[in-house]
Amino acid sequence: MKPELERIEIPGEHEARARSWSVVARSFHERKATRPRAQWPKVAAVAIALAALAAAALSSPGRAVLDEVREVVGVERAQPALFSLPAPGRLLVSSDAGVWIVQQDGSKRLLGPYREASWSPFGRFVVVARQFELTAMDPEGGVRWTLARRDVRFPRWTGSETDTRVAYVDRTGIRVVGGDGLGDRLLVPKVRGPLAWRPGAGFQLAYVDRRGRVVLIDTETGRVRWRTRPDGRVLGLEWSSNGSRLVARLIGGLDDLSIYTPRGALHTGFRTPRGRVTAAATRPASNARAVAVAVNGQARLFMPDVLRDALSGPGVLSRLAWSPDGAWLLASWPSADQWVFVRADGKRIRAVSNVSEQFRSRSFPRIEGWVAG
């Protein structure tokens, strides 16, 4: 039997082996560079110190210790305010006060009292939503058009330089409107998000139907291209920037993350046996993902180029966003009231504290997107 099994020809074996060795060797090199054996006691000390700090609820003396710990591992002292972004681009943030745009130099503009937002392609406009209104505006706050709708959620903008669409959900279901505010129509009745446009593929929209299946629909023709079988509850959908992978974040399914090909085949899954995935983000121009996991009250962040945890600490990392150049990852850490910027190689971390206060919010502000330009 063994010779029979060894004789089976596997397509692309040689290439697969070369690719895998390249990835394994690079990871091994990173491991050597980032975690020499001599640092183990320091790392252990950091873990213990962080756990103790959680219990101390970050009192002032506790903060002093935390800062010392950060210095030991090369983490910069948490800045009291967002003085600048570590990579080019602009952030879109929503808080109790409304939707904000943050420039690279750290300056912020409040666009208005909206609760959700997303960038248009190329960051030229923003679509914002509040309970009874969908609005398109320019980044300076000028309103381009509005639509009065009930219970608006999940505004999402896609398209080319000359032709764009906005998808959103209201009380009637999923609706689509032209980027100029014209031609608003009901696409799928009685469905409530989440939604994700497939980049670079005309107007293909992924959504979750009433039976919990992920569906890809061509919004121009109304043709369903594929749908999956239901598996748990889908909390979020995100396409890779090249449109070649769709990541579904699940709860109560076989996996915590299911990754699909553009044709709807399951490419792979990600499961955390003793925890849950709290956020995931695909690095621009790649299919590699950063994943935040909560295990036993501890948040852990895994990044594609970092072998071990890129970050760990008490609480939950609630959202992740890559800089447009893929060089930095922004992680939301509500329990510490911090944003943490982690460089893609995991070797530098910048933390910003007092995030809620900076966005005039009781609840922790939500990162809606990080766009170039």
Next chain:
Amino acid sequence: MRAGRDERARVRGAQRGSASDLEALFRTYWPRAFRAAYLVTHDAGAAEDIAQESFLAAIRALDRFDRRRPFGPWLHRIVVNRAIDWTRARKLRGEVELVDSVPAPETAPAGGETLAALARLSPEHRAVVVMRYLLEFTPGEIADALDLPRGTVNSRLRRGLDALGDEL
């Protein structure tokens, strides 16, 4: 015995940061890991991901690895379990990748009959057959690796072999 000593030396070297020892481990164990994943999943892309991810997981855990234990079986049990999980997930969801029609190859790939026969077994049966006859686990080791009663392993082996015998 000699092979076991070599393997321990390579693991020790890799733990100390030797890239050449890591490469030796990769050359020795990746092909079989990839083959095992492929024979369980019947998907070359998935097998590549599974073998690669398993190897990366092994590297991550090198510092905690007990050198007295053999590296290969440890890696291979990770691979087979992941492959079973992947196959179950795919089966439950029922997706089939839409493949553009391509002309049939002029010659059948080597081992095509065996592969087709394996494909008619359930993933669980395939895994047991692959572990026993490709990876050379004993039934007791398979039971341990897959967290199954020994009798279940034996019955799956028997049924798997019967089915393969009929087909081949």
